[in-house]
Amino acid sequence: MRVITLILAVLLLLLQYPLWLGKGGWLKVHDLNRQVEAQQQVNQKIQTRNSSLDAEVRDLKQGTEAVEERARSELGMVKQGEIFFQVIGGQGTTAPSAVPVASASKH
Numbered sequence: 001m002r003v004i005t006l007i008l009a010v011l012l013l014l015l016q017y018p019l020w021l022g023k024g025g026w027l028k029v030h031d032l033n034r035q036v037e038a039q040q041q042v043n044q045k046i047q048t049r050n051s052s053l054d055a056e057v058r059d060l061k062q063g064t065e066a067v068e069e070r071a072r073s074e075l076g077m078v079k080q081g082e083i084f085f086q087v088i089g090g091q092g093t094t095a096p097s098a099v100p101v102a103s104a105s106k107h
Contacts, residue, residue: 059066071077
């Protein structure tokens with residue numbers, strides 16, 4: 001009777017090995033699930049960034065407002081008929097600003 005119990009215990013261990021440590025075992029499945037979740041988070045961040053860039057590209061293709069804003073903020077450009085004011089040491093915005101000025105007609 002002891003021999004049969006010992007044989008059954010060994011068979012049970014042999015059957016459990018692939019379940020826990022084999023090629024498709026629970027530990028590997030758990031590890032792969034963690035990797036999939038991490039990759040999905042990375043994909044979500046990248047998709048959000050891509051959506052933002054896509055919206056910016058569409059805005060740049062369709063209108064001139066985005067181009068003008070970039071020219072002002074990044075290059076410091078001013079439209080014709082505007083006067084450039086730079087505020088130094090102010091608590092508000094730190095970016096230079098341009099204010100449109102109505103052109104005076106000469107009579």
